[in-house]
Amino acid sequence: MALGGGIFLTQNKVLPGAYINFVSLNSGTAELGERGFAAMGFELDWGPEGEIFTVTNGDFQKNSAKYFGYAYTSDKLKGLRDLFLNAKTLYAYRLNGGVKAANAYATAKYSGTRGNDIKIGIAVNADDENKFDVTTYVDNNVADSQTVETAAGLVSNNWVDFKADAALAAAAATALTGGTNGSVTGQSHQDFLDKLEKFSFNALGVVTTDAVTKGLYSAFTKRMRDEVGLKFQCVVYNLAADHEGVVSVKNACSDTGENAASAVYWVTGAIAGCEINKSNLNKRYDGKFTITADYTQAQLEAAIRAGEFTFHFVGEDLRVLADINTLVTVSDTKGDMFKENQTVRVCDQIANDIANIFNTRYLGTVPNDKAGRTSLWTDIVKHHKQLEDIRAIEDFDPENITVERGDTKKSVVVNDVITVVNAMGQLYMTVLVE
Numbered sequence: 001m002a003l004g005g006g007i008f009l010t011q012n013k014v015l016p017g018a019y020i021n022f023v024s025l026n027s028g029t030a031e032l033g034e035r036g037f038a039a040m041g042f043e044l045d046w047g048p049e050g051e052i053f054t055v056t057n058g059d060f061q062k063n064s065a066k067y068f069g070y071a072y073t074s075d076k077l078k079g080l081r082d083l084f085l086n087a088k089t090l091y092a093y094r095l096n097g098g099v100k101a102a103n104a105y106a107t108a109k110y111s112g113t114r115g116n117d118i119k120i121g122i123a124v125n126a127d128d129e130n131k132f133d134v135t136t137y138v139d140n141n142v143a144d145s146q147t148v149e150t151a152a153g154l155v156s157n158n159w160v161d162f163k164a165d166a167a168l169a170a171a172a173a174t175a176l177t178g179g180t181n182g183s184v185t186g187q188s189h190q191d192f193l194d195k196l197e198k199f200s201f202n203a204l205g206v207v208t209t210d211a212v213t214k215g216l217y218s219a220f221t222k223r224m225r226d227e228v229g230l231k232f233q234c235v236v237y238n239l240a241a242d243h244e245g246v247v248s249v250k251n252a253c254s255d256t257g258e259n260a261a262s263a264v265y266w267v268t269g270a271i272a273g274c275e276i277n278k279s280n281l282n283k284r285y286d287g288k289f290t291i292t293a294d295y296t297q298a299q300l301e302a303a304i305r306a307g308e309f310t311f312h313f314v315g316e317d318l319r320v321l322a323d324i325n326t327l328v329t330v331s332d333t334k335g336d337m338f339k340e341n342q343t344v345r346v347c348d349q350i351a352n353d354i355a356n357i358f359n360t361r362y363l364g365t366v367p368n369d370k371a372g373r374t375s376l377w378t379d380i381v382k383h384h385k386q387l388e389d390i391r392a393i394e395d396f397d398p399e400n401i402t403v404e405r406g407d408t409k410k411s412v413v414v415n416d417v418i419t420v421v422n423a424m425g426q427l428y429m430t431v432l433v434e
Helices: 058-067 077-084 112-118 187-194 212-230 263-273 298-303 341-362 368-389
Strands: 004-006 016-019 039-043 052-056 091-094 106-108 118-124 133-136 139-150 160-162 169-175 204-206 233-237 246-249 310-314 317-320 402-407 414-416
Touching: 004 139, 016 341, 039 077, 039 187, 052 058, 052 112, 058 077, 058 091, 077 263, 091 187, 106 118, 106 204, 112 118, 112 263, 187 212, 204 212, 204 263, 212 233, 212 246, 233 263, 233 317, 233 341, 246 263, 368 402
Parallel strands: 004 016, 039 091, 039 204, 204 233, 233 246
Antiparallel strands: 052 091, 106 160, 118 133, 118 169, 133 139, 310 317, 402 414
16 A cells, blocks of 8 residues: 555554544544445456456446356356345456467467367358458357458457467367366465455455465454555454454355355445445345355344354345444443444445545645644535435534644644444334223
8 A cells, every 4th residue: 555544552653644543432525435345356267367357237247258257147157146236346356377278279368167168160251262250159159250361360359369370261160178277275365465455445255164264364354454544344254353344154055066155245245335324234135045044043142242244034034133243352442333334334434535535635735734624624524424414423513523733743633523323223112001
């Protein structure tokens, strides 16, 4: 990251940037940033290697084969369909490389077994016998067709790069062969996370049962939130991380051949896409995996106490029991309210938005005098009033925000008080009958 960020204990930071703490009160043009951004690494049969690529919900529906090698309806993309039920934009990364399929005329655009499903057909053009119709087939369907005199005239398409020196001759469709998938290693995940540091997103997911890999993602999340200042939540399967930035999915997937952690796809999308004035509490699971949820009331209560994001049955519907994270150990500065993901979303929104305001409008530009600090105060107040308008916070009092000069001439100190609104989760009712 080019700028400093994260939490602070004393005013001793070296890098310029915004350092923001959120603490609980002891018991006794500022615009809201858009949500819906998710990040995940995948084991794929097709796609770019060594880079993070951006896919929007619309792109995925219309051009899934371009990015992932298969049609939107393919079972291979079931997890991605679950993710995009709620996510708007995905920062995707292919965790496995491999070997590209090829034949005498072309090489697959990407490595992986999907390249073996490509064929190249060559026929003499019906109108000009000196030309050839070169057709690219995928699953025996026409994906591209070009008419040329020589191979040098062929233009690469979404599936293959043609060999300019190939000798064209009429021939039946010839398959590309030799495409293989590489394996996913711990280094694959580390490379993804290293590249992800420069992106801003709302939720990071990893579909794995491996304890070491889950620990890597948890540690990355804690470091990015607390030291770098990038606020997001990480979704994993069955990990007691005891941190508000980590969401642990309790339920396993029971579908044959699917990863037991497959519910992470849907939860990652739900965490990313949930607006700051909303909650996933009681949200219905509308994905395509079979999720086990045979729990007693006592087990459900224990899951909440353990900080486990759990699905349970309400009638025939599978629903979210509580929109919570793994935080279980509370303190004077991080109370029970931080167990609720809705609270974390509001705090993360404020941290990301105010840091963006400061870094883009004030850093190195606005003098640290009374007028400059008043301007910053005004922007923060405007931002918080928007939060109050959408009922993300309540009882906001601008007088609770102070902006003062810090220990150095360059630093400013902001003190803020907010009351986060959470969705209704429990009803206690007393009826007097006469």
